[in-house]
Amino acid sequence: MVAMEKKNKKQRKRWREKMNDDDDDDDEKVEDEEENEGKNINGGERQREHPFIVTEPGEVARGKKNGLDYLFHLYEQCREFLIRVQVIAKDRGEKCPTKVTNQVFRYAKKAGASYINKPKMRHYVHCYALHCLDEDVSNELRRVFKERGENVGAWRQACYKPLVAIVTRQGWDIDAIFNSHPRLSIWYVPTKLRQLSHSERNNAAIASTSVGINC
Amino acid sequence: MVAMEKKNKKQRKRWREKMNDDDDDDDEKVEDEEENEGKNINGGERQREHPFIVTEPGEVARGKKNGLDYLFHLYEQCREFLIRVQVIAKDRGEKCPTKVTNQVFRYAKKAGASYINKPKMRHYVHCYALHCLDEDVSNELRRVFKERGENVGAWRQACYKPLVAIVTRQGWDIDAIFNSHPRLSIWYVPTKLRQLSHSERNNAAIASTSVGINC
DNA sequence: GACACGGGCGACCAGCGGACGGTGAGCTA
DNA sequence: TAGCTCACCGTCCGCTGGTCGCCCGTGTC
Known part of the structure; x- marks a missing residue:
């Protein structure tokens, strides 16, 4: 002790x-x-x-x-x-x-x-990614979650959403985003983040199809 | 049969x-x-x-x-x-x-x-590399070895020498050479070729050191 | 037909990237 | 101090990249 x-x-x-x-x-x-x-x-x-x-x-x-x-x-x-x-x-x-x-x-x-x-570093890679790609958004998220008294697990989960928003804005290519950032490019893209990015692309595709049909 | x-x-x-x-x-x-x-x-x-x-x-x-x-x-x-x-x-x-x-x-x-x-393709990667990097030299080597009636194993071994010469001319960075060639960049650098390139660099370093001492 | 040569590629291995969940630290009452 | 929450990281797993050498196709006599 x-x-x-x-x-x-x-x-x-x-x-x-x-x-x-x-x-x-x-x-x-x-x-x-x-x-x-x-x-x-x-x-x-x-x-x-x-x-x-x-x-x-x-x-x-x-x-x-x-x-x-x-x-x-x-x-x-x-x-x-x-x-x-x-x-x-x-x-x-x-x-x-x-x-x-x-x-x-x-x-x-x-x-x-x-x-x-390894397990620790891999666990939080996407949180670090958000920090690298949009420090302002990352900082704001931290403030909000601290204020609410949320635990680390909740904050970690919450990091996915703004990250997927960034990926969406840039054409859903998470690998390209990681690779083109000097500090991020040395980290493997986490499976879950890749999956979220991909399903977001599918959602967007379906949405635009529906719009196409409706118009 | x-x-x-x-x-x-x-x-x-x-x-x-x-x-x-x-x-x-x-x-x-x-x-x-x-x-x-x-x-x-x-x-x-x-x-x-x-x-x-x-x-x-x-x-x-x-x-x-x-x-x-x-x-x-x-x-x-x-x-x-x-x-x-x-x-x-x-x-x-x-x-x-x-x-x-x-x-x-x-x-x-x-x-x-x-x-x-896999074993076949890996076996001859460096031969393909020579073919990509200097087709003339590769072709000439083939002609010479055919004429001499050499077997494939001998030709394969002989491919290393002109390849190492190329690597030496370009600064001994075999990975850079592979990566910057569009058709070669998708192949792993063979261990033996990497080792040969490296010991050639060491030889050059020792040689230039000796020259330095002698002058 | 028999024999020797030589190389194609099945199969193996250390170590990889990736994942999970049992301990046990830590906080609260 | 007891209880209970939750996350750290030991440890596992399906494969990977890399290699070796057995087996047998092949040419020769």
Whole structure:
């Protein structure tokens, strides 16, 4: 219990430093720089990260929670890990990944970023996509959902709608939208987002057909 | 034995028709259009294709052999199958392959092109690459190896050298070379070619270092 | 007909992208 | 402190990309 407290204080400290420090990655081997008590020295199993809560832009989560700026920062960190993996691969003349693959997650973990893992990152990709594609809309959604006291799951679900609206406006080609954005292009398009975009296209097609018939 | 004869006559006929017919793909369900004798009606197992021999450009292989123009044509057919798979995927709102994947090979087989298979196509990718990137050099190599009476294996091996020379001239980035060529970009870079390109880069680096020291 | 050569492609493998839901952290009363 | 909510991430799964070498078609004598 006490060990846990310390671990997570360290975690948030790292995050705040990052915000001030202008974002350069120096977090390999930073483990166990403070106290080494309890089951923290890899004696027990890894502690899970604090859950996310809906925060407004710029707001730091209080208590045993993490905020959404921190969530999005994780995506930027993954991008940096990918770039490093790419440099190594090119240097060795090996296949060079263009996406955040298992290999990148493995590299991140070895580099000490044990708080990054595949299921988590994949879970929130579409939320990050909205943040990338229309930060204003994303920010507004966060404010509204925070005010309403909604939980993270509800906010996550709600991210789909404005995203599909964007996709619709641009011709329903979600892959093209991801690929043409420099920070988004390294992430696989989530299946559900692809499906929603596609059924929205079908809806539009049917609607326009009906209009055609009616006129 | 007799069944085999007929089957392969049909095979070559298809290929010749293709050359005249200006290349449009109408070969789904062309199976069993002539005789239906023997074990050919899917009674037995699939017959393997005739082996390739080294032929000069334009030369049709004689006897129970296939020529290299036919080999390269197989790559064009795969490209057409990929394009069809892409159209279907886009239409259904599914992930859209950019490369010739297992899915494309499966589609080709279902469409009746049972003579296309993954190990074969992967085996000769670098030969096709040379054909795409410098047809003159490729043609000359074929003529020389035919004249010398070399077998296909020897010709295949020999394709690496001029290819690595091209890669070297363009900065050792084999992925960039493949990706920037419209017909080559759909093929995965063969591991061996990547390794050869990389060690050639290292050789060049060492050489230039030595020169630096000596001067 | 028998034999040797050589290459076509069936079948395998490590690891991939993708998904789910049981723990167990965390909050409230 | 007990109870109960909910989301983190260990772990699984259908396949993928990549490869090897067996089997047998083929030419020769």
